[in-house]
Amino acid sequence: MPQTLNDTAGWAPLALASDIMTATSAGTVWNGDEIVIWRDSAGRVHAWEDRCPHRGMKLSFGFVRGDRIACLYHGWEYDSAAACRYIPAHPELDVPATIRVARYKAVEALGMIWVAPLDQPGPAPVDQTQVNALRSLQVDAPLARLTQVFVTHGLPGLGLVRDVVADGAVIRLTQGAVRLVAGLHPVDDATSMLHIAVEGACTQQALAALVPATAALRRLAETGVAGAA
């Protein structure tokens, strides 16, 4: 039996953990808020507002150096506590402590990176179940629509959907011999993100064979038709 996430209220799965490799960053949007998720060279994940305090460049375009992320535009560097530590144009400057990026909480559970506002009370999601990342995809459909389509059809063409369990922002279901787990979050009122993984043993070949079905799921949610666009 899979574990149950202990509590996901206020948290959202914003990325597949394996998609944010060590010393890389990626941007996403959660309910209209732009967020950079990055992993430092020690493997720790961070989620911040995706905006440099200097001139507003997206930090997701920047470069991770050790435990800092450097902005692409003028190279300001921010440490893992989101404080600016170095300004290349003024290398001798003791940078004021007020220059900081707004942070979120970030944890890894169920093979995904979960994010919550910094003042979110209560525990973080915990689930060490090993999963095989399949893919993340953006869908031009509201979250409720995407959720309903996924619960009803799973991945189109794989057969009967059974054992559906909705656990906060995560849906687990079984189709044939495949146990799917999906984390969902809204981008905005009209767009959603789906992060799909497979539980249990699964070869890379078997994962690759599922990719066309994820595209069919997106078409089904967006157009009502699962066939070729």
Ligand code: FES
């Ligand atoms: S906009 Fe980021 S360093 Fe200037």
